[in-house]
Structures are given as C-alpha cells and as structure tokens.
Amino acid sequence: MAAQCATGHGFAGRDTPIPFDNNVLASSRVRTTSPKTATVQMLSHLDELEARTIYILREAQARVEPLCMLWSIGKDSNALLWMARKAFFGRVPFPVVQLDTAMELPEVYAFRDRIVPEWGLDLHVEICPPIESTDPDLPPAARAAARKTEGLKNLIAQRGYRGIILGIRRDEQATRAKERVFSPRDLNGSWDFRDQPAELWDQYKTELQPGAHLRIHPLLHWREIDIWRYTKRENIPIVPLYLARNGKRYRSLGEKNITFPIESNASTIDEIIAELETTTAPERAGRSMDHESEDAFERLRTAGYM
Amino acid sequence: MAESDKASRPQLRVAVVGHVDHGKSTLIGRLLFETGNLPEGKLKELETTSRRRGVPLEWSFALDSFQAERDQAVTIDTTQIPLRTPRRDIIIIDAPGHKEFLKNMISGAAQADAAVLVVDAGEGVSEQSRRHAYLLQLLGIHKVVVAINKMDIAGYREDRFRAVSRELAAYLEKIGIAPYAVVPISAREGENLVKPSAKMAWHDGPTLLAALDGLMPAQPAVALPLRLPVQDVYRFDTRRIVAGRIESGRLKIGDALIFSPGNQAARVKTIETWPPGPGPSEAEAGQSIGITLDQPIFVERGDLASHEAAPPILTHVFRARLFWLGRGKLTQSATYRLKLATRNAPVTVQSVDRIIDTENLTGAKADAVATNEIAEITLRSPSLLALDEYRANPALGRFVLIDGADTVAAGIVSMEGFPDERRALADSQRNLFTAEHLLGSEARSRRNGHRGAVVWFTGLSGAGKSTLAMEVEKRLFLRGYQVYVLDGDNVRRGLNADLGFSPDDRLENIRRIGEAAALFADSGMIVITAFISPYIADRERARQAAKGAFHEIYIKADVATCETRDPKGLYKRARAGDLPNFTGVSAPYEEPTAPELVVDTMRHPVEDCVHAILDYIEHAIVLKTAGAAAGKTQ
Numbered sequence: 014m015a016a017q018c019a020t021g022h023g024f025a026g027r028d029t030p031i032p033f034d035n036n037v038l039a040s041s042r043v044r045t046t047s048p049k050t051a052t053v054q055m056l057s058h059l060d061e062l063e064a065r066t067i068y069i070l071r072e073a074q075a076r077v078e079p080l081c082m083l084w085s086i087g088k089d090s091n092a093l094l095w096m097a098r099k100a101f102f103g104r105v106p107f108p109v110v111q112l113d114t115a116m117e118l119p120e121v122y123a124f125r126d127r128i129v130p131e132w133g134l135d136l137h138v139e140i141c142p143p144i145e146s147t148d149p150d151l152p153p154a155a156r157a158a159a160r161k162t163e164g165l166k167n168l169i170a171q172r173g174y175r176g177i178i179l180g181i182r183r184d185e186q187a188t189r190a191k192e193r194v195f196s197p198r199d200l201n202g203s204w205d206f207r208d209q210p211a212e213l214w215d216q217y218k219t220e221l222q223p224g225a226h227l228r229i230h231p232l233l234h235w236r237e238i239d240i241w242r243y244t245k246r247e248n249i250p251i252v253p254l255y256l257a258r259n260g261k262r263y264r265s266l267g268e269k270n271i272t273f274p275i276e277s278n279a280s281t282i283d284e285i286i287a288e289l290e291t292t293t294a295p296e297r298a299g300r301s302m303d304h305e306s307e308d309a310f311e312r313l314r315t316a317g318y319m
Numbered sequence: 320m321a322e323s324d325k326a327s328r329p330q331l332r333v334a335v336v337g338h339v340d341h342g343k344s345t346l347i348g349r350l351l352f353e354t355g356n357l358p359e360g361k362l363k364e365l366e367t368t369s370r371r372r373g374v375p376l377e378w379s380f381a382l383d384s385f386q387a388e389r390d391q392a393v394t395i396d397t398t399q400i401p402l403r404t405p406r407r408d409i410i411i412i413d414a415p416g417h418k419e420f421l422k423n424m425i426s427g428a429a430q431a432d433a434a435v436l437v438v439d440a441g442e443g444v445s446e447q448s449r450r451h452a453y454l455l456q457l458l459g460i461h462k463v464v465v466a467i468n469k470m471d472i473a474g475y476r477e478d479r480f481r482a483v484s485r486e487l488a489a490y491l492e493k494i495g496i497a498p499y500a501v502v503p504i505s506a507r508e509g510e511n512l513v514k515p516s517a518k519m520a521w522h523d524g525p526t527l528l529a530a531l532d533g534l535m536p537a538q539p540a541v542a543l544p545l546r547l548p549v550q551d552v553y554r555f556d557t558r559r560i561v562a563g564r565i566e567s568g569r570l571k572i573g574d575a576l577i578f579s580p581g582n583q584a585a586r587v588k589t590i591e592t593w594p595p596g597p598g599p600s601e602a603e604a605g606q607s608i609g610i611t612l613d614q615p616i617f618v619e620r621g622d623l624a625s626h627e628a629a630p631p632i633l634t635h636v637f638r639a640r641l642f643w644l645g646r647g648k649l650t651q652s653a654t655y656r657l658k659l660a661t662r663n664a665p666v667t668v669q670s671v672d673r674i675i676d677t678e679n680l681t682g683a684k685a686d687a688v689a690t691n692e693i694a695e696i697t698l699r700s701p702s703l704l705a706l707d708e709y710r711a712n713p714a715l716g717r718f719v720l721i722d723g724a725d726t727v728a729a730g731i732v733s734m735e736g737f738p739d740e741r742r743a744l745a746d747s748q749r750n751l752f753t754a755e756h757l758l759g760s761e762a763r764s765r766r767n768g769h770r771g772a773v774v775w776f777t778g779l780s781g782a783g784k785s786t787l788a789m790e791v792e793k794r795l796f797l798r799g800y801q802v803y804v805l806d807g808d809n810v811r812r813g814l815n816a817d818l819g820f821s822p823d824d825r826l827e828n829i830r831r832i833g834e835a836a837a838l839f840a841d842s843g844m845i846v847i848t849a850f851i852s853p854y855i856a857d858r859e860r861a862r863q864a865a866k867g868a869f870h871e872i873y874i875k876a877d878v879a880t881c882e883t884r885d886p887k888g889l890y891k892r893a894r895a896g897d898l899p900n901f902t903g904v905s906a907p908y909e910e911p912t913a914p915e916l917v918v919d920t921m922r923h924p925v926e927d928c929v930h931a932i933l934d935y936i937e938h939a940i941v942l943k944t945a946g947a948a949a950g951k952t953q
Contacts, residue, residue, distance in 0.1 A: 075551045099592075191398045206396060212726075216658045
C-alpha cells in the first residue's frame with residue numbers, strides 16, 4: 014500500500030476527498046487492527062443462534078394460546094426441544110405432538126420411547142389418516158407425505174391449537190427459505206405465500222383472524238451444519254440412523270417408504286460436520302417427495318405441509 | 320467453547336435491494352455459482368427449467384422458488400440463502416424490487432447487517448432505487464455496497480459507470496449513507512463478482528465479493544445502557560423468573576434495576592440457566608436470559624428493565640418517522656396498537672406532520688398517509704411508554720403499528736420537541752433532581768445520542784492523521800454524531816497563536832489542546848485531535864485531562880513511508896536542515912505503548928482505516944466510559 018499512498022492516492026493530503034466512485038479498496042485484503050476493547054466476551058455464532066431461538070419460543074409461549082410443538086424426532090426438532098428446555102428452565106410448557114403414519118423407522122420409535130420419560134414430555138401421538146384421504150393429483154411420494162398434512166389438520170380441528178411450533182430451516186428447501194418466523198395459515202391450513210405479512214425486526218405477527226392458526230418457526234435461521242455443531246456442543250441425543258453404517262447414513266430422516274440413506278462414511282458427529290463442510294449435495298436428496306416434479310414441494314407446502 | 324474456527328467466523332447478513340428488473344436475483348444466482356455455492360445438480364436444473372420456459376439460462380431461478388415467480392420472472396417474496404466464501408459465511412437476503420412487494424422487501428432488509436444496492440447501468444437511478452436506499456436508512460442499515468449492474472449492456476464503458484455512480488452518490492450523501500464500495504458488474508456474465516473483470520480493467524476498486532468480505536456484521540449493542548424488555552415471568556416452581564433478551568448493555572448479579580414505566584426497583588439475585596449448574600454472574604446484549612430479583616415487586620411483560628443511572632425516556636407522546644404498509648390510509652385521530660420491544664399499547668395519531676418525497680427528499684403537508692409512503696407523524700399513548708430515541712438506542716427506538724390483525728407500519732422514534740416525562744415523575748415522587756442534574760452529562764448525551772469523547776490521533780507527519788480525521792469526522796457527522804476535529808490549522812491560528820516550535824512551546828501546545836479537547840468532550844462532543852504529539856508524557860497528560868473519555872489511536876507509518884508521501888514537503892526541508900526539531904528526522908517520536916487502536920496506513924488503504932476507526936468509535940467508545948448513559952450504534 015505504501016506505493017499507492019505515495020502516488021498521491023488518498024493520503025496525499027486532507028484536501029483530497031476519498032472519491033465516492035473510485036474506492037481504493039482492493040480485493041483479498043486483511044482488515045485493519047480491531048479495537049482492543051473487543052476483549053468483551055463476544056457471543057459465539059451458536060450462542061447467537063440459540064439466543065434467537067429461545068427468544069422466539071418465549072414469544073410464542075407469551076403470545077399464542079393454545080400452543081403445541083411438532084416433534085419429528087429428527088435432529089432439528091430434537092435440538093429445538095433442547096432449546097425449549099433451556100428457554101423454560103427445564104420444563105417444556107406445551108404438548109409435543111408426533112404426526113405418526115406408522116411408517117417411521119423402528120429406531121425412531123425406540124428413540125421416542127426412551128426420550129419422552131427422560132425429558133418429561135407431554136407427548137401426543139396423532140395417527141395420520143390413510144393415503145386415500147390425500148390429494149390424488151399429487152405425485153406418489155408427495156401423496157405419502159401429505160398424510161401428515163391431513164393429520165395436522167385433524168389435530169388442529171380437534172384440539173383448537175392457535176400456534177404450531179415446528180423445526181424447519183431456510184437452508185433445507187427453497188420454499189422454506191421464503192417463510193416468516195410467525196407464519197399465518199387459514200382455516201384449511203393453506204399458506205398464502207403471495208401475501209405474507211410484513212415481519213420486521215423481532216416483532217412477530219401474533220394477531221390472527223378467527224379460525225386461522227400460526228406456524229411458528231424458531232429454527233429458520235439455523236443451517237444444517239449449525240444444528241450438528243450445536244448437537245455436538247450440547248451433547249443432545251440423536252437417532253443413530255444419522256451415523257454411517259456400512260457406507261450409508263440418513264442425512265434427513267423421514268418415513269421409510271419415501272426416504273433413503275445417502276452414501277457416507279461419517280460415523281460420528283465430527284465426521285458429519287466435516288462432510289457437510291465440503292459437500293454440495295442438497296440435504297433432502299434422499300427425500301423422494303422433493304424431486305417428483307418442479308413444484309411438488311411447493312404444492313405440498315401451500316396445502317399445509319410443514 | 321470448543322468450536323472450530325469456522326463455526327465462530329463472523330456471519331454477515333446482506334440484503335440485496337434495488338429496482339425490479341435491475342438484476343438482483345440474477346446477481347445472487349450467479350454469485351452462488353461463481354463461489355461454488357450452487358448445490359449439486361442445481362445448474363442442470365436451471366438449464367432444464369430455462370429451456371422448458373424457452374428463455375436463456377436464467378440464474379434467478381436458483382432463488383425464485385415459487386412457480387409463480389419463475390413463470391413471471393419476478394421475485395415475490397424475500398428469501399435467504401447461505402453463501403460460503405473462503406473468509407466467512409454470508410447469508411444473502413434477496414429482497415423483491417417490485418413496488419407491490421415493498422412489505423416483503425422491508426421484511427427481508429430489516430434482518431440484514433448490510434446491503435447491496437443494485438442499479439441498472441442502462442436505466443440508471445430509478446424511483447425505486449431511491450426509495451429502497453431511503454428505506455435502508457430508515458431500517459438502520461448504513462453499511463451499503465453499490466453494484467452498478469448490466470455493464471455488459473452498457474458496453475463496459477467507464478463513463479457510463481461514472482455517470483450512474485455520481486447520480487447515486489449525490490442522493491446517498493443527502494440521506495446519510497456513505498457507501499463502502501461502488502462496483503461495476505455484469506451479473507449475467509459474472510463480471511467483477513468474484514474475479515476482477517478484464518473487460519473493466521479501468522475499475523481499480525474491489526470485486527463485489529471482496530467488498531462484501533470487507534464488511535463487518537452488526538454487533539450486539541453491549542456498549543449502550545442496559546435495556547432488558549421483560550418478555551415473560553415464569554413461575555414453574557418456587558422461583559419467579561423474569562425472562563427476556565438483553566437488547567443493549569449488560570447486567571450482573573447484584574445490579575440495582577428499575578422497571579419502567581412503573582419505576583419498581585429491585586436487585587438481580589440470580590441469573591438462571593438450564594441445565595442446572597453454576598450459572599454466569601453476568602450477561603450482555605444479545606443473550607436471552609432469566610433472572611430472579613431480591614424484592615417481590617410486580618413485573619410483567621412489556622416492562623423495561625434498566626440501571627437506575629441510565630433509564631429510558633418516559634413519555635405519552637413521541638414523533639415517528641414511519642413507512643406505511645397499510646392497505647388503507649393512515650389518518651389523524653386513528654388508533655392503532657403499538658409494538659415496541661415487548662410493549663403492546665394503543666396509540667392515537669395526534670397529527671400527520673409531513674409526507675417525505677423520497678425522490679427529492681422534500682416534505683409536504685398532508686392529512687393522511689397512503690400505502691408505501693414515508694411520513695413523519697406524532698403519536699400519543701394514553702399510558703406512559705418507556706422508550707429511547709432511535710438514534711440513541713435502535714432496539715428501543717423502533718416499533719411497528721398493528722391494525723386489526725395486520726402489521727401496517729414500521730417506524731422509528733424521535734423525541735424532538737418533547738420532554739422526557741421521567742423528570743416530572745421523579746420530582747413529584749422524590750424531588751431528588753437538582754438543577755445541576757438537568758444539565759448533567761446524561762442530558763447532554765441524550766440530546767446528542769452519544770457520549771462525549773477525546774479521540775487522540777498520534778503519529779508522524781505524513782502518517783495520515785489529518786486525512787483520516789477529516790474523513791472520520793464527515794462520516795460520523797452524517798451518521799448524526801456531534802463531532803469536531805482539532806488540528807494544526809484551527810488551533811495554531813487562534814488558541815495557540817502565541818506559541819512557536821521550541822520544545823517548551825510544543826509541550827504547552829499539546830497541553831492546551833489536551834485541555835481544550837477535554838472541555839469539548841465534557842460538553843458532549845466527540846473531538847478528534849490530529850497532532851504528531853510525539854511524547855508519551857504529553858499524551859498521558861491529555862489522557863488525565865479527559866477523565867476516562869480518552870482514546871488514543873496510533874496512526875502508524877514509518878519515517879521512510881512518510882518521507883515518500885511528504886505532502887507538505889516538510890521532510891525535504893528537514894533533511895536540508897531548514898526545520899530544526901523535526902519529528903522523525905531531528906527529534907524523537909515515542910510510539911504509544913498501549914494505544915486503544917493501531918491503524919497501520921502502510922498496509923491498509925484509507926477506506927479500510929476509516930472503517931476501522933469508525934467501528935472502534937461506534938462499538939467501543941461508550942463502553943470505555945464509566946456509567947454510560949444514552950449512546951448510539953450504527
């Protein structure tokens with residue numbers, strides 16, 4: 014830089030203003046010395062993500078009644094439940110609902126039955142209606158997935174929930190990336206994505222039209238790798254299917270008829286994190302319902318899928 | 320915290336804004352591709368989708384995930400996409416540019432630390448470019464990179480780039496935005512996004528990615544006074560836990576708190592955590608916490624905890640600058656619900672003061688505010704509100720209005736023309752506030768939105784002190800700070816006109832500057848001094864005079880470098896023996912041993928140095944001052 018300064022660019026004298034359209038920044042430059050006062054203990058990235066999730070959970074608890082949380086028993090909703098325990102100091106103050114199609118893998122049910130008493134959860138298992146009750150125009154795997162949409166509708170109709178907390182993330186899928194943190198659904202559970210409410214700063218929409226409910230998404234801002242780093246840091250239990258055995262593991266857990274393991278040798282969480290740092294394969298590559306047609310997942314979601 | 324470095328890399332959230340069809344989504348799609356962030360198979364999918372629709376490869380399909388968006392090639396709603404660069408993680412927030420979707424644009428932009436304003440080189444600055452820029456400023460986003468797009472269509476011509484840059488610069492300066500960089504790009508062709516463009520070799524600034532890599536994320540406002548809005552009170556067991564997120568400042572066990580607007584007082588007994596175990600003894604801005612109190616006072620959601628020494632403003636009335644999203648008009652006498660931090664209270668429009676025309680920044684009198692207009696209004700609340708001015712503490716000075724079930728406005732608070740009612744309240748309760756308090760440093764800080772400070776530059780002649788001082792002064796001023804530079808020109812002519820350059824006179828020169836600077840700081844100003852001030856002892860004396868408000872910044876460049884710059888020809892004269900006692904040549908320079916900040920002007924260009932100093936001043940200056948009152952971020 015000495016050369017640049019010597020040429021009279023910038024430092025030649027105070028009369029030379031820094032030209033607005035002739036910025037002297039060059040690429041790949043290291044930043045100047047940071048303030049010494051940065052010794053103030055900074056929150057880590059995971060701490061920031063966690064603090065935001067806890068804030069959202071507490072907003073939901075304070076503003077929406079009655080409230081429940083969907084628990085798919087996967088890595089995301091496990092981490093979310095863990096943070097609910099943090100937010101409310103050990104006690105999850107709302108029921109936890111599993112939308113059950115009886116098609117989960119056996120390890121998933123075993124995990125559920127172990128965790129429920131251990132964590133003192135108020136679990137409700139909602140049995141989803143058969144595939145015949147879903148939209149016949151949907152492709153087959155999407156139809157199988159839509160059973161959960163129907164189960165959720167029944168749950169809301171019977172129990173009158175005004176708020177459903179669920180652990181979806183923006184980086185999972187492109188239509189999920191467009192979600193609001195507090196996302197209103199009409200009487201049928203449909204998502205009017207063309208006219209989502211404004212959501213400013215941390216002022217979430219908690220006012221509702223009669224008959225409507227809110228989908229509350231406290232994990233939207235997390236990425237897959239964040240979830241794994243957090244799971245590791247907090248030592249949160251997981252279903253062992255995420256860890257590779259014989260060169261295969263589940264990256265995203267779903268029902269056994271429409272979800273497939275990926276090729277992987279990551280047999281520990283550290284190895285999963287290392288794998289995610291380099292992979293460009295999408296997380297839901299093993300989910301059939303995402304790939305049947307260009308808009309399959311969008312159609313599922315507008316109709317009320319998670 | 321046993322995390323890998325990558326996990327704790329600063330994550331920057333960048334909103335991409337600008338007029339519809341100026342190429343925002345294309346820019347993001349192409350940037351994802353250029354940085355290797357497009358998922359496997361995505362390029363194929365884009366090619367297929369584009370072919371099916373009979374269009375050339377359409378990068379924006381990478382983001383526009385709704386069928387309707389792809390069909391109409393227009394972004395309807397905001398989305399967020401992670402992007403990994405070798406240096407950091409960036410979250411890109413795509414904000415729709417169509418006027419119809421402004422509420423989606425601000426929903427996206429409100430989450431950002433920084434923004435890229437995209438302007439079409441061919442069309443130039445449009446109404447929506449200006450409106451988006453204005454909204455950024457309203458949302459408190461000051462870190463802005465400008466991308467002049469579609470340079471391919473403009474023939475990669477430098478004169479076109481200059482013309483559009485100049486037009487935009489004039490506007491941005493008026494609204495107080497100093498862009499971090501202006502980059503000519505072609506998003507569609509990938510020019511100047513990641514690699515410097517050979518087609519625009521005339522551009523001597525950064526690529527878009529390099530500019531983004533130079534921006535720092537917004538930090539939690541630790542340096543501001545404590546604000547803990549009560550989110551809820553839990554009584555799950557025998558404990559009564561007051562829960563909330565610290566919006567600014569910090570608290571520790573034993574701190575005396577008051578809860579506004581009721582002014583109940585109690586001390587922090589414990590900071591509660593789960594899983595059980597030894598909890599922390601203090602907490603700071605950004606953390607979601609739970610505390611117990613030593614007194615059984617009544618506290619509820621919406622109350623605002625602070626320290627006694629630096630409480631929020633109490634008022635029934637305030638001025639607001641807001642963006643109106645409602646489908647109908649905002650009118651005088653209408654009543655809405657105000658949400659400010661966790662407070663939810665009815666407010667009535669006392670007056671519509673003016674509508675701001677974002678085209679030419681004029682204000683016009685009006686009776687009502689229409690959809691997508693920006694206006695200044697006065698709001699009155701039947702109940703007492705606890706808040707801060709936006710410029711003093713953004714998190715407690717911004718709000719939304721609710722009409723029925725809809726969010727209809729986003730706004731920021733000003734108290735211009737209205738008193739803080741806390742004093743009247745305190746007078747009637749305790750009569751504790753004396754005349755001296757009325758003009759104490761707290762009152763000055765509140766009016767200024769920041770505390771006073773002496774920012775003392777030291778370094779050799781030619782190191783860049785004056786250049787940086789003037790630039791920092793200008794930027795701080797534009798951001799609303801009260802700031803003034805003392806340098807040789809304005810001091811030697813008057814205050815120190817009787818002094819020469821003998822060592823005794825030099826000592827007296829610096830002594831007077833130190834005392835004068837301390838008075839400036841005490842009056843609430845930020846004063847930047849730009850003098851060689853070569854002796855440690857002299858600088859220490861100045862530090863004593865400023866009583867804790869002193870910040871030494873070493874503007875570092877060695878003699879050889881300064882001599883090659885030699886803007887005033889002084890080194891040449893000193894070498895020739897014309898100037899006796901010239902620092903660095905014939906008199907010593909004592910380097911600072913523990914400066915608050917070192918800025919190396921040999922290794923870094925002006926813009927980086929300016930940013931480092933601004934970051935320091937904005938993030939750290941209030942923190943270093945004891946008993947902080949109202950301060951300012953951003």
